Amino acid sequence: MxxxxxxxxxxxxxxxxxxxxxxxxxxxxxxxxxxxxxxxxxxxxxxxxxxxxxxxxxxxxxxxxxxxxxEVLIIETDDKPGGLSHMLELFRDSDIRIEYSYIAASEKPGTAAMVFRFSDNEAARRILNP
The missing domain is CATH 3.30.2130.10 (VC0802-like)
Structure with missing residues (x-):
């Protein structure tokens, strides 16, 4: 989002x-x-x-x-070991860079929320939500 x-x-x-x-x-x-x-x-x-x-x-x-x-992307992923690396694996074939990221409060149990600023937020959003 x-x-x-x-x-x-x-x-x-x-x-x-x-x-x-x-x-x-x-x-x-x-x-x-x-x-x-x-x-x-x-x-x-x-x-x-x-x-x-x-x-x-x-x-x-x-x-x-x-x-x-x-603008930033606020991304929710599974709150378990490997959840973040699995999500970032989706970017392996792109040249999108992470400018910075940090953790956020999540409203959903069992999920972790993270704030990301990418070099191209819209392209990153399309990769995450095809």
């Missing part, structure tokens, strides 16, 4: 990152997944999948937090 991800550039202290989470929480926006990557300069990229990405973008920007959205 194609979904929206927010990327927030923020300081990498627990206080700064916690502020992003607090701003969203006060507005009733649930965080389904997050990934924090340190830039090495006192800042980090905080990637988020949330319950209402459009509202979250508006709220973050209104609170002077620099945020943008982009």
């Amino acid at each position: 194609i979904g929206k991800q927010l990327t927030v550039l923020t300081g990498n202290s627990a206080l700064r990152v916690g502020n992003v989470f607090s701003v969203l929480g006060r507005e009733g926006i649930n965080i389904r997944a997050h990934c924090l990557v340190d830039n090495g300069d006192g800042y980090c990229k905080l990637r988020l999948v949330v319950s209402d990405p459009d509202k979250a973008l508006e709220v973050l920007n209104a609170n002077k937090l620099a945020a943008v959205t982009n």
Whole structure:
């Protein structure tokens, strides 16, 4: 499934990152997944999948937090050994690259949800759902 991800550039202290989470929480926006990557300069990229990405973008920007959205694939696979490798095997004959991925909360028992940003999300979606 194609979904929206927010990327927030923020300081990498627990206080700064916690502020992003607090701003969203006060507005009733649930965080389904997050990934924090340190830039090495006192800042980090905080990637988020949330319950209402459009509202979250508006709220973050209104609170002077620099945020943008982009498309990602949210993929559910069997939550068992080899589930992820089996899914990635579908890409063996393509030149699609994984730019990054991280784990997400899954609403279905027995499944694992993952967020992927591919070099071509639409082509990746077609491979996964022919």
